[in-house]
Amino acid sequence: MEKVRLLVVDDDPPIADLVATVARYEGWDAVTANTGEDALRLAGEFHPDIVVLDLMLPGVDGFGVLDRLRRSGTMVPVVFLTARDGVADRVAGLTRGGDDYLVKPFAVEELMARLRTVLRRSAGPDYRRSVLRVGDLSMDEDTHEVRHGERTLTLTPTEYEVLRFLMRKSPAVMTKAQILDHVWEYGFGGRSNVVELVVSRLRRKLDDAGDTGAPLIRTVRGFGYVIRQAGESGT
Known part of the structure; x- marks a missing residue:
């Protein structure tokens, strides 16, 4: 079975590495980015199946990354993972094209469960389970x-x-x-x-x-x- 490709974007390298490591343990292929610019570059090179995206990034922030992805025609599912817990941020993240929104601190098991759910929802009945x-x-x-x-x-x-x-x-x-x-x-x-x-x-x-x-x-x-x-x- 082809591996799920995950792009993890977070300006805190230990968090990005933790999520990527757990995903690899699950059998996924995962890469990390710590800036919005690197995220956009990797999205074009790595062609992820799903993206974990922080909002507070140096340079292009998470909303900017999502906007550019959507303008480019990329409909890759995006799950926000951020410390910003305001209702306005949640609404903005989902209305601008995000698929889910999880607030830090978080349980990595819950994040992985949400990623699998978003993948199933976005891919429909042809999604191949683990x-x-x-x-x-x-x-x-x-x-x-x-x-x-x-x-x-x-x-x-x-x-x-x-x-x-x-x-x-x-x-x-x-x-x-x-x-x-x-x-x-x-x-x-x-x-x-x-x-x-x-x-x-x-x-x-x-x-x-x-x-x-x-x-x-x-x-x-x-x-x-x-x-x-x-x-x-x-x-």
């Missing part, structure tokens, strides 16, 4: 539906996050510590057995009853866990 696949296992990251062959699996939130992490990293081997850090995001006192318990539950749900073949989630002794389709090397 679907992870390993063999006959698929995970729709928008609907959270997980299918193994013809079966739809019911997973707890923790099981879902562990499986998503392994699928995103496939065919790399992930250690218990890496899984703990990513899924739980806080110290678990070295209790790596919690990972073993979740993986054990996932295996029971993933593998067909009576299946004598290799499990989808495999243990690599001395290292950790990996999810690979049949035929790939592993233990």
